[in-house]
Amino acid sequence: MAIVTLDNVKKNYMLGTTQVPAVRGVSFEIEKGDFISIAGPSGSGKSTILNMIGCMDTPSEGTVIVNGKDISQLNDYQTTMLRHETIGFIFQSFNLIPVLNVYENIEFPLLLGKAGTKSSEIKKQNKEWIEYLIAEVGLERWIHHKSNELSGGQRQRVAIARALVTKPTIVLADEPTANLDSKTGEEVIELMKKINHEMDTTFIFSTHDATVVGIADHVIRLKDGLITENIRKGA
Amino acid sequence: MPVLLKIAFRNLLQHKAKSLIIGLILMVGMIILVLGNSLVKTATEGIKTTYTDNFSGDLIITASANRSLSLFSISQEAMNGFAEPIPNVPDFQKIEEYLLGQENMAGFSPQAATYGLLSKDGLGRAITLLFGVDPTRYAAMFPDNLNLLDGAFLQPGEEGILLNERGRASLEKNLGRPLALGEQVQITSTTSTGAIKVRDVTVRGFFAFKEVTGELNAVNIVDVDTVRGLYGMTVGADAGVALTEEDTKYIEFDIDSLFGSTAEAEEIEIQESAADYDNLLGDLSQREQLSKTDSGAYHYVLVDVKEGSSEAAAIRELERFFSDNGIEARVAPWLEGAGANAKMVYNIKTIFEIVILAIAIVAAIIIMNTLVISVSERIPEIGTIRALGGTKSFIMRMIGLETLVIALTAGALGVIISAAAVLISGSVGIPITNEYLKALTGGAIFYPALHLDTILAAFGMIAGIGILSAAYPVAIAVAIPPVTAMRNE
Structure with a gap:
């Protein structure tokens, strides 16, 4: 069952008075539990596609369906809720809240919206879940440290745990290894892959790193806003 | 958290x-x-x-035609003798009856005010503000506002002045000797029509206001009749003059006719006079009556509203009373009467x-x-x-x-x-x-x-x-x- 469907999606941006096409008619489907890489050089349109799947942008033409919902038909609150309940984000620059420590950063998405008001039983369950995730990403010793006290790899591990804390169906990762050295980058991707297997969470990540692309089960290659390759390994 | x-x-x-x-x-x-x-x-x-508590009460009532409600500017207006006369509070008796019948009124003090030049036998000359008061009502409304340094407060119906210590000092400095109780001082002032008036007033006491503000340094307290006399608040002041048809026929005439033919003048025959000079002005009883000071004439009435009662409500009630009875008076909060300071x-x-x-x-x-x-x-x-x-x-x-x-x-x-x-x-x-x-x-x-x-x-x-x-x-x-x-x- 497709959890994400893009049907003839086009996206144009205005650069002054000039219309610049970023995506020029893209169609593909992503299945639940996929570990998919959207690969391509800079300016190929991978970030634009990721933004649309992440309900942060809408297509100029065509439809983007996420978890059965056409994102063009949703208002700001509905897209916010869809992001909160369905999608976890891992950013290239980690984007941790600087004033919060590791535990609090991971907990933060649970405190947004309705998730912020829960019974003590659920709070206890959440605590156990956060501690489990911290153990999963190997940051038990750093639990009370703030982001500026962590290395790049550690920050990205926090970001992975934060992306998973709401138990999302999809995790979007925008160039997750771009700001990491190659060894740490590989470790991060391996960690994502491990979680993908354990939790059956769909991982969609953009990258231009060939090593990272090689780990993906499903690869979509883009060039100049068009798909040049859509390969599902083992298919 | x-x-x-x-x-x-x-x-x-x-x-x-x-x-x-x-x-x-x-x-x-x-x-x-x-x-x-x-x-x-x-x-x-x-x-x-x-x-x-000491000078203005909570409310001030004056005639509607009055240009200023201030206790002090009333006095300043009085000093400008040629300016428009300060109107008296109209229908004072009705207002007095009304105030006496109100439960929310703690007291009231009707007063007249004017400026004057204080002197003693041609010496002294201190400019003074005169508050002409009804001693009983003033003392009841402001029982604790002054320290009597010597003498006694004015008695009802008594003519006299209570000299402020500053006025006293000024007079004594020029006299070169202390001023004694019972001595007479002179107050020179102008009436509402600009005439100069001088009155002898007996010194009944010396005092100092307990709470002094700048303007009050110059205030002396006198019996209200003295102010009425100085300012010309006579019975006739408010009486209209009834002109006969004979009187009015000269109002409209051709001014050029005054300089017409001289022939008539040449024909005038001068005769020996046999006039009765004693009765030249005829019956003066009416004029004398009109020249008496008006015992009901006041420039303003200060009103003390009972503690806990609303001043705004008292104002509304008074305005309604004036309106219902056709009284051309107005009422305002204390600040309007309190002066510049x-x-x-x-x-x-x-x-x-x-x-x-x-x-x-x-x-x-x-x-x-x-x-x-x-x-x-x-x-x-x-x-x-x-x-x-x-x-x-x-x-x-x-x-x-x-x-x-x-x-x-x-x-x-x-x-x-x-x-x-x-x-x-x-x-x-x-x-x-x-x-x-x-x-x-x-x-x-x-x-x-x-x-x-x-x-x-x-x-x-x-x-x-x-x-x-x-x-x-x-x-x-x-x-x-x-x-x-x-x-x-």
């Missing part, structure tokens, strides 16, 4: 310079508000109590409020700019929160709470500092040496008092400034799209 509060506190701590700028502005604003309002409020309350304090209060408003606007602009910079610095963070599922209202609350936390913290510090300053100065007193300031503050030592409503109003204003200055940065923050989280720095 709720996450919003946690983020707010930690952000304020993390951005110390920004927090310090905003906090200092708000704290100084709070100090100015609490300190300034406490001083002005104490002064205004003090001056109100001083005036209403009292009004000055209230004007200072208004000026202070305008200054505060200007400071508030400037503070709001500075805070707003600081917050806009702060929001601009936090665009990726706000974008990330939006991407993670933070609603616009969450962002709004987050920025708003940060401003509120700093506003309340700085406000509380400001209150503590200003309250301590007010309480300390209130317990030891601030010595006032300047005569004018003494008049404004009501005494030689000023004791500022702290008022809860002043603190609450200041907090309200600080919170208002906080909210107002945060509105634009919040609008910028909520407009930050979640996609900014994806942009790499």
Whole structure:
């Protein structure tokens, strides 16, 4: 069952008075539990596609369906809720809240919206879940440290745990290894892959790193806003 | 601790310079508000109590035609003898009956006022303000407003003057000897029509007002008939003159006819006069009657409203009474009658409020700019929160709470500092040496008092400034799209 469907999606941006096409008619489907890489050089349109799947942008033409919902038909609150309940984000620059420590950063998405008001039983369950995730990403010793006290790899591990804390169906990762050295980058991707297997969470990540692309089960290659390759390994 | 509060506190701590700028502005604003309002409020309350308890009562009634309601400007008008005469309070008897029948009225004092030149045997010449009073009513309404240094207060129906110690000193200096009780002094004044009048008045006592304001230094208290006589408040003053047809036929005539033919003049035959000079003016009894002072004539009536009764309600009731009875009188609160000094304090209060408003606007602009910079610095963070599922209202609350936390913290510090300053100065007193300031503050030592409503109003204003200055940065923050989280720095 497709959890994400893009049907003839086009996206144009205005650069002054000039219309610049970023995506020029893209169609593909992503299945639940996929570990998919959207690969391509800079300016190929991978970030634009990721933004649309992440309900942060809408297509100029065509439809983007996420978890059965056409994102063009949703208002700001509905897209916010869809992001909160369905999608976890891992950013290239980690984007941790600087004033919060590791535990609090991971907990933060649970405190947004309705998730912020829960019974003590659920709070206890959440605590156990956060501690489990911290153990999963190997940051038990750093639990009370703030982001500026962590290395790049550690920050990205926090970001992975934060992306998973709401138990999302999809995790979007925008160039997750771009700001990491190659060894740490590989470790991060391996960690994502491990979680993908354990939790059956769909991982969609953009990258231009060939090593990272090689780990993906499903690869979509883009060039100049068009798909040049859509390969599902083992298919 | 709720996450919003946690983020707010930690952000304020993390951005110390920004927090310090905003906090200092708000704290100084709070100090100015609490300190300034406490001083002005104490002064205004003090001056109100001083005036209403000692000189002005709570309300003042005058004739509707009166141009000014001030006790002192009435006297100044009187000094301008050629100016429009000050009208008497109309239908005083009816007003008196009404006031006596009201339960919410504690007392009233009808008075007449004028200016005069005080002298003794051609020496002295001190300009004096004269309050012509009904001794019984004045003493009942202001039982404790003056210290009698010598002599006794005027008795009902008694002619005489109570000399203010300043007037006394001036006279004695020029006389070169002490003035004794029972001696007569002369008051020279002008009537409402500009005629000069001189009256001998017996000195019945020497006094000093307990609460002195600038204008009262020149006030002497006399029996009301003396003022009536000096100002020409006679029975005839208000009586109309009935002209016969014979009298009016000369009103309309051709002025050129006065310079017509001289032939008639040449024909006039001068005869020996056999006039009766004793009866030349005819019957003078009516003129004598009209020349008597009007025993019901007053320039104003000061009214004391009972403690706990509404002054505004008393004004409304009096206005209704005047309207129902066709009385051409008007009533106003004490301040209108209290004169320039009292009004000055209230004007200072208004000026202070305008200054505060200007400071508030400037503070709001500075805070707003600081917050806009702060929001601009936090665009990726706000974008990330939006991407993670933070609603616009969450962002709004987050920025708003940060401003509120700093506003309340700085406000509380400001209150503590200003309250301590007010309480300390209130317990030891601030010595006032300047005569004018003494008049404004009501005494030689000023004791500022702290008022809860002043603190609450200041907090309200600080919170208002906080909210107002945060509105634009919040609008910028909520407009930050979640996609900014994806942009790499």
